[in-house]
Amino acid sequence: MAERRSPIAVAPLLLPATLLFIAVLAIPLIMTLMLSFYSWGQYTGIVEDFTVENWVEVFTDPYFGDVFLRTLRISVFATLLAALFGTPEAYILKRMDPRWRGIFLLVILGPLLMSVVARTLGWALLFGGNSGVANQLLMGIGLIDSPIPFMFTETGVVIALAHVMMPFMVLSVWASLQRLDPQVENAARSLGASQATVIRRVVLPQIMPGILSGSIIVFALSASAFATPAIIGGRRLKVASTLAYDEFLNTLDWPLGAAVAVLLLIAIVLIIVASNRLVERRYAEVFR
Amino acid sequence: MSFLELTDLRKTYGDVVALENFNLTVEKGEFISLLGPSGCGKTTTLQMIAGFTEPTAGKIVLSGRDLVSVPPAKRGLGIVFQSYALFPHLSAAENVAFGLDMRKVDRASRDERVREALAMVGLKGYEDRFPRRMSGGQQQRVAVARALVIRPEILLLDEPLSNLDAKMREEMQGELLSIQRRLGTTTILVTHDQQEAMALSNRVVVMSKGRIEQIASPVEAYNHPASPFVASFLGKTNTLSGEVRGGTLSVGDYRADVPGADGPVAVTLRPEKMRFDATGLRGTVASRVFQGNSWSYHVDTAQGEVLVLRQNDGQPLPVEGEPVFVSWSPADMGVHREGARHG
Numbered sequence: 010m011a012e013r014r015s016p017i018a019v020a021p022l023l024l025p026a027t028l029l030f031i032a033v034l035a036i037p038l039i040m041t042l043m044l045s046f047y048s049w050g051q052y053t054g055i056v057e058d059f060t061v062e063n064w065v066e067v068f069t070d071p072y073f074g075d076v077f078l079r080t081l082r083i084s085v086f087a088t089l090l091a092a093l094f095g096t097p098e099a100y101i102l103k104r105m106d107p108r109w110r111g112i113f114l115l116v117i118l119g120p121l122l123m124s125v126v127a128r129t130l131g132w133a134l135l136f137g138g139n140s141g142v143a144n145q146l147l148m149g150i151g152l153i154d155s156p157i158p159f160m161f162t163e164t165g166v167v168i169a170l171a172h173v174m175m176p177f178m179v180l181s182v183w184a185s186l187q188r189l190d191p192q193v194e195n196a197a198r199s200l201g202a203s204q205a206t207v208i209r210r211v212v213l214p215q216i217m218p219g220i221l222s223g224s225i226i227v228f229a230l231s232a233s234a235f236a237t238p239a240i241i242g243g244r245r246l247k248v249a250s251t252l253a254y255d256e257f258l259n260t261l262d263w264p265l266g267a268a269v270a271v272l273l274l275i276a277i278v279l280i281i282v283a284s285n286r287l288v289e290r291r292y293a294e295v296f297r
Numbered sequence: 298m299s300f301l302e303l304t305d306l307r308k309t310y311g312d313v314v315a316l317e318n319f320n321l322t323v324e325k326g327e328f329i330s331l332l333g334p335s336g337c338g339k340t341t342t343l344q345m346i347a348g349f350t351e352p353t354a355g356k357i358v359l360s361g362r363d364l365v366s367v368p369p370a371k372r373g374l375g376i377v378f379q380s381y382a383l384f385p386h387l388s389a390a391e392n393v394a395f396g397l398d399m400r401k402v403d404r405a406s407r408d409e410r411v412r413e414a415l416a417m418v419g420l421k422g423y424e425d426r427f428p429r430r431m432s433g434g435q436q437q438r439v440a441v442a443r444a445l446v447i448r449p450e451i452l453l454l455d456e457p458l459s460n461l462d463a464k465m466r467e468e469m470q471g472e473l474l475s476i477q478r479r480l481g482t483t484t485i486l487v488t489h490d491q492q493e494a495m496a497l498s499n500r501v502v503v504m505s506k507g508r509i510e511q512i513a514s515p516v517e518a519y520n521h522p523a524s525p526f527v528a529s530f531l532g533k534t535n536t537l538s539g540e541v542r543g544g545t546l547s548v549g550d551y552r553a554d555v556p557g558a559d560g561p562v563a564v565t566l567r568p569e570k571m572r573f574d575a576t577g578l579r580g581t582v583a584s585r586v587f588q589g590n591s592w593s594y595h596v597d598t599a600q601g602e603v604l605v606l607r608q609n610d611g612q613p614l615p616v617e618g619e620p621v622f623v624s625w626s627p628a629d630m631g632v633h634r635e636g637a638r639h640g
Contacts, residue, residue, distance in 0.1 A: 192382035195349050198369045199376045200447060201399035210395075214386040 038274075045267035055263055063268040073252075073269070077276070080248040083166050083238070084231040090171035091227045092220055095178030100212070102179070103186045121176050125236045132169040133240055136160045161243040169241045170231050177230065178223040185219025221288045225281055232277050249273040298361060300325040300483060301346075301451065306355035308341050315341045316507045319355065323451075323485070328477055330486045330494035333504035333530070339487045342504075343455055346485065348372050359450060370399075375444030375482075379456040381436045383428040389415065389439045390424035396447040414442040417476065434465045441473070445480065452477070454486040458493060470496055491531050495519065503527045519567075522631050528565035535566045537578075537600045539632075546632065549578040549599050553627040563633045568593075568606040570629040573615055577624030578603070582617050596623055 048060045067073045102113055120128055135142045136159035144156040159165035189212070197211045198204075238248045247255070249269060256266030299322035306319035316338035323329055331339035344350035346357060348369035357364040364372060383392050390411050397407045415421060418438035428436055437457060444452060454473075458466045474497055477484050488494050494501045495515035503510045503518060503526075511523035522528035525536050539548035539562050546555040548564055555562075569591075580598035592614055594605040603623055607614055615621050 190380050190382055192378045192380050193384060195347070195369070196376065196378060196382040196443075197384070197395065198349075199347060199372070199374060200396035200443070201370050201373075202395075203370060206399070211384055215384075 041267050042271055044264055045271050047264045049262045049264045054261075063265045066265065067268050067272060076247050076252050077249055077272070079163065079246070080232055080250075080273070081276075083163055083170065083248060084228050086163075086167045087170035087174060087231040088224050088228045090167060091174050091178040092224055094171070095175050095223065096182050096216070096220055098175070099179045099182035099186055100208075100216075102183065117179050118176050120173070125173055125234075126240070128173055129169055129237045129240045132165075132172065132237075133160065136165050136169075136241070160241065161246055163242075163246065165241045166238050166246065166248075169237050170234060173234070173237055174227040174230055177226045178220075181223030181226060182216055182219045185216040189215055218288060218292050221284070225284055225288075229277050229281055232280075233273065299323065300327075300360060302356070302358045303342075303346070304356040304358070306342065306345065306357070307353050308338070308345065308350065309353050314507050316345075318508060320509070321502060321512065323483060325483055326481045327500065328474075328484045328486070328498045330488055330498040330501045331504060332488055332491060332494040332501050333510075334489055336506070337504040338507040339489075339502075339504050340455065343453055343485065343487045346451070347374060347376055347453055373447070373449055374451050374453055375447060375449030376453045377437075377440045377444050377455065377457045379459060381428075381440040381460075383436055383439055383443070385428050388425050388427055389420060389431070392428070392439055393443045393446050396443065400447065410446055414446040415439075417445070418442045418472070433461055434469065437461065437469060441476070445476070445482065449482065452482045452484040454484065454488075456488055457486075459488075459490070466493075473497065495531070503530060505530075520629075522565060525563050525565050525631075525633055528631055533568050533604060533606075535568060535571070535603050537564045537566065537603070538562075539564045541632075550576070550622075551578045551624065553630075555627070555632055557632075558634070560634060565631040565633065566625055566629065568604040571603070571605045571623055571625045572607070573605070573621050574624035575622060577622040579620070579622055582615050582619050582621055585614075585617055596621060598623065 044055075045063055046059050046061065048056045048058055048062060050056070098117065102110060102117070105113060136144075141156075141159065143159060144153075147153045148156065157164065159168070193211060193215075194207050197207045202210065233250055234248075235250045235254065238246070239251050239254070242248065242251065250273065253266045253269040253273065256262045256269060260266075301321075301323040303319055303321045303323075306316060307314075308316040319338070319342060321329075331342055333339050341350060345352045346364070348364070348367065352365060359372075384395065387395070393411045393414050394407055397410060402410070412424075415424060418441050420435065420438050420442065423431070423435065423439075426435075428439065431439070437460075440457070457473075458469055461469060470493060477497075486494065486497060495518075498515060500512060501515055501518055502512050503523075505526050511518055511527045513521075513523075518527060519531050522531060522534075525534075528534040529536065537548050539546050539551075540560070541555050541557060541562055542559050544554060544556060546553045546562065546564070578598050578600065580596040580603065583595045583597045583602065585595070586593045587609075589609070591609055592607045594607065594615075596603045596605055605623060
């Protein structure tokens, strides 16, 4: 047991990390927040005064409401899709022969080693045009009659985002599967449960915290994702991050862009904290 | 026909033989222990009875019904796992109720049976407790209640007590035994603890390296081990080398009449069955340790060190350094021809 030290004695040890965080996190965030209260004019540029004009515009102009709603919608569906595919993926991986497991874990995590831009451009190639590979395949197997527009649509963005985020979901579920006692499934089977019942009533409830924390990660990354919505969504289908980007670099209205960015940050933090609290309360009794 | 028949069971993993020539019949209501060191095939056998492992060859017949092709969910056996394998997301009562839910038992009688089962293992009032909030012993009891509430034809216990401390273990042994006697459930226990096996079972199956060494009652296996392995596994034993010639066994200067063929033999002897005498195996007391009710002697002989246990009954006993003769009654020794297999 280490002896208790006085806070003053500990302070110098905390200093380097504190300084680093202040320099790279706190100061830029505060500057962005201050920026959102400056005014901007076509001919004056950024004026360092104090106005709530940007915030009023963001909250009253329905255009911004649409963009934020779309961001929420895309993130929610991307999260659902990632959970829907990532969970069984992790479970299958867990039950795999150890020789194959290593290889397939690498296949799943491999994309993380690749640039998001490259991966998304890959999806653009698959989606592109009415004769794109994806549409040809779907029509070929008779699933659809006419081509589905993937490029520049929310459907396309959701699919590409779900794929880009999949490793985070698989890893999170994988971690909770590792904590599962393998005998528990046998116990359920010996008590008369079918394989489907074992998964539904024994495995799924136990890995729910993993699925939920994976969902929180995927949601947060999807809501703030830039490259994927920028490439698949294009210039017409804006989400919050691409909107902020355009305000900064095309319109050059930095203060408005800052307001959008800050609002996005606040929204994500609120949603994450709320759902995290929900998860913890729901599973506090059982998992710790 | 017996209740449970295991015939010529065999299990191999690649070239590795985990179990072979396994034949065992179990009568209804019996308490059988599969006993042996790790890797002897006892757990493999249990897994095959439970249905989690498929035998490479052989038959498992329960009341005339062939079990091998029956999935575990349809075998109707109760299993208590070494890790207890409770459902951590369910309360104690929900854990016990699981098997009844699978059997579509109606609500009222399910709740009644869950209550009874938890009361039977002494967990009245713990119905809503989650496993994480229970001690190892309590989790163990939930596991037993969960296995028994479905009224299984056979109760399988996979090293159920190995995760408990010594005091808890003894207590659970007593309770397991009384529950088993009361319900009359045929029980198969897998354990590496010979004391546990001898305390609980009607018969023990001593196993080594994938084969059965001996099937006998605990008293019989202890007093008349079929092989030096059984002798040394079931408590302390002296293994001496001797020779049979013309119907007479000699171990050093010790002589006894022994029927059978001539040749070298291994003689196994329990320390408490040996005594100091005027003739016998010559030796010197190397050390002696006082244990209250008995003295434990290490005697150096030409055959190696011999362990002798003598009751502290007031009789004069040799001291350290004293030359002695160690002797024993021929009925108490096990004579094992080398290379031959018994049991």
